[in-house]
Amino acid sequence: MxxxxxxxxxxxxxxxxxxxxxxxxxxxxxxxxxxxxxxxxxxxxxxxxxxxxxxxxxxxxxxxxxxxxTAGKQTTASGTYGRQLLVPDRVLDGKRGFYVLTLLRTPDGKALPVVRGWLPGPAAPAKAPAPPSGEVTVTGALQASENPGENGVSAAGGLPSGQTAAISAASLVNLVPYDVHDAWLTLNRGDAGMRTVPVAATxxxxxxxxxxxxxxxxxxxxxxxxxxxxxxxxxxxxxxxxxxxxxxxxxxxxxxxxxxxxxx
Structure with a gap:
């Protein structure tokens, strides 16, 4: 059969x-x-x-x-703060707000993006505290540059002057007249009363x-x-x-x- x-x-x-x-x-x-x-x-x-x-x-x-x-490790850097930018549409504890990002001019001539803290509400320059003047030393967690469109990072263009969607050297180099380190740092303690931005996952x-x-x-x-x-x-x-x-x-x-x- x-x-x-x-x-x-x-x-x-x-x-x-x-x-x-x-x-x-x-x-x-x-x-x-x-x-x-x-x-x-x-x-x-x-x-x-x-x-x-x-x-x-x-x-x-x-x-x-x-x-x-090396991502997430504690690092320290010295220099003087330069231009300040806002990073809109960032969520912390379920609330929408923005990062206050200030470029730290280091002795090697480059700038290190430093996230000094988070504030609630829409991004507005008037809300962001001015950075300290003179020589400063910062300590925080080292982070890799962000990629627009990934891990919740906005890829939207056409932002107002003084804002950036992603914290990356590729984006920031077009906004400042000096070289930028391909990395950024989030302070261990929010500056000027701002909330601390937690370390992002690798x-x-x-x-x-x-x-x-x-x-x-x-x-x-x-x-x-x-x-x-x-x-x-x-x-x-x-x-x-x-x-x-x-x-x-x-x-x-x-x-x-x-x-x-x-x-x-």
Missing amino acids: YRFLLTPRWWGINVFVLLAIPFCVFMGSWQLGRFEDRVDSHRDAGEQAASNEREAARPLTELLPVTKA PDTGLDLKAFQNLGYTGEWFVFAGFVVFMWFRLLRREAEFARDAELGLVPDEEERVPSPSGT
Whole structure:
């Protein structure tokens, strides 16, 4: 009854099934591995953040350029404050407000963006306290430059003068006449009564949408593998029932099943 399995048609079906199932299992396992890597990265990032808070601040020059290993570490820098900008549409504890960003001119001739604090409400220069004058030394957490459109950072253009959507050297270099470090610093304590801006998570280290997409893809690939097996058994059963009916004479001959041209 199962001699049909030796036909060319079923050889093709069987080969497809034997290739499709391992492929789906492999892809599902790979996506699951990606999700587990992100879980481990999220846990490591949490442990690293706790470790960074306990470490002593190091000079800025020792931590540049910013990497996953140095992002969030305590650093110290000296210089004089220069131009001040506002970063609108920043949420803190569920409230919308803005960052007060001031460029610190360092001895190497570049400027370090320093987020001095957060204020609620729409961005307005009159609300932002003026930076201290003269030589200052700041201490805070080192951060990597932001990418517009990612991690909640606005990519909107056309902002009023004195505002920037992203804290990045690529954006700020067009707003000031001097070079800018490809990094920024958030003070450990908000300046002039402003609220402290918490340390941002290092990109690609959290349980974000990409992580749960990997988990979703894992389920999809395993479902595909199960669907292939289900369809193979369904075709097998239908073909076996047809062969059994043919052996019992319950299936009409081909000539009887094909109507004549005259319709008789």
